[in-house]
Amino acid sequence: MGYVDGAGAEGAPQFNTTPQTVADLNRLRDLVVQRGNRLKGTTAQRNALAGAILVDGLEFYDQTDKRTYVYAAGGWVVRGPAANQANPGAAVAGIDPAAAIDLPNGLIMKTGAFTGGTSVAFGNEYFPVITFATPFPSKCLHVSITPLSGAPVNNATGNPIALDTLDKTQFRALILGSTNTWARAFTWLAVGY
Structure with a gap:
């Protein structure tokens, strides 16, 4: 051998x-x-990495600044608490700021909140696209939406908020069959890897 x-x-x-x-x-x-691979070391050691080891998805725990980084699209991206996960300027009173959390099984959980207006097209009511501050490295598996009290939850036919689009960078919610625009608010939880 x-x-x-x-x-x-x-x-x-x-x-x-x-x-x-x-x-x-x-x-x-x-x-x-x-x-996958996970390394740990100092900021200098992370910055000195080069060659074949630098592949998308490589994780590095930096012992200097106590943060986890992921190598993606040719550079290091911080994984951890992230500001402005929802729309720029969007805030819901009493809701904690958006965050991204690494789970022990390798999954990533992101949270946030939306408040704002909707638009109507094709017989449905659409929310603006919610773009994650940091995309999931590979895929977003699931988004849960919880309507907040004080904002209309569903339309006259009783259809709840559903997902129109979902990928590793963003999602968009809609209400099928609703032909009214409203100011609405919801919190969201996304899980991916």
Whole structure:
């Protein structure tokens, strides 16, 4: 069994013999590449990273500033509390500011609130697009919306707020069959990875 170099997929180690131990190590290497990588170190160590290890989704816990970063689209993005997750200037009295939280299972949870007007098109009432301050690295799986008291919750036919579009950068809610515009408010919770 012998280590050759780190020139495999995403800088993974390469082995040059075939005993079962090497097969096990190669399988372990493949699982690490498949499931992701997480590093920790100082800001200087993070900034010194280069080459094949810098792939979208790489996480780095910076011991200097005590924050988690994710490498995406050629640069480091802070993961953690984020301001202005909803629309710029949107605020709902008594609602905590938007946030993004890493869950232990690798999922990310983002929260926020919206208050504002709607528009009508195609026989439906549409909310403005809500853009996440920081996109999910791979995919947004789910958004839950909770209407706030004091704003109309649904239309005359009883249709609740639903999702029109959803991706890793944004979502848009609508009320099917509503042909009235209103000032509405809701909180939202998004989960992705």
